[in-house]
Amino acid sequence: MGKTSLIFIGIVACLVSIASATPGIATFYKSYVPSACFGNKPQGNMIAAAGDALWKNGKNCGKTFTVKCTGSPNAVPNPCTGKNVTVKIVDHCPGPGCKSTLDLSQEAFAIIANPVAGIINIDYKKIKVGNAKDEV
Template sequence: MKSIVCIVLVCSLVSMARATPGTATFYRQYTPSACYGNTPEGVMIAAASDPLWNNGAICGKIFTVKCTGATNPVPHPCYDGKQVRVKIVDHCPGCGGTLDLSQEAFAAIANPIAGVIKIDYW
């Protein structure tokens, strides 16, 4: 039993070690998208900011995203320990965040009233 707990702990630490900090916003219109046109890709999706976009090379990449804190006066926007997996389907030039999450993905990890949150993603 102790070895299983140790393995889980080590895996958690490895995941967090490769996490990249950033910020997230959210959006509501999912099609058309820069990657998939008018083809719906579900609601657990995101748009990539200019630094991540790389001429669309990031299309289809899956990220795990976790809220890590507030960027504005909304206290404690994060839902503790919650993570969401999102697929990059769009480009958000000048969106003001690292990732622009779908409203559903944002609401899975944080209170949407916050509007912008600090995140870790991997």
């Protein structure tokens, strides 16, 4: 396979990955235990609470998602770092108080955005395990 073909395949793979991401909103929280999924058992700090749209009666407990900041809905200019973060769903962020799709741990939020922003636009994607056909 030629160098041009490999570059083309790489570009297509990146576009497919981006196209399959779902837009949402992220905030962050600081108190991780207890959680709705794991009770008092700590799960580290690369974690998130699922908003009502992702909670699905706990079906996403323990599932992992890749999250990327895409911008800010408020006045904070350029909050995104350009990095992605992978988080595990450990809790529920119920509405109407929770305004986000994913309420990230403060540490996870800081990897993808400046915490001063407080709320960011995101793209997220569930990481599939094996041949699982999970729905977001």
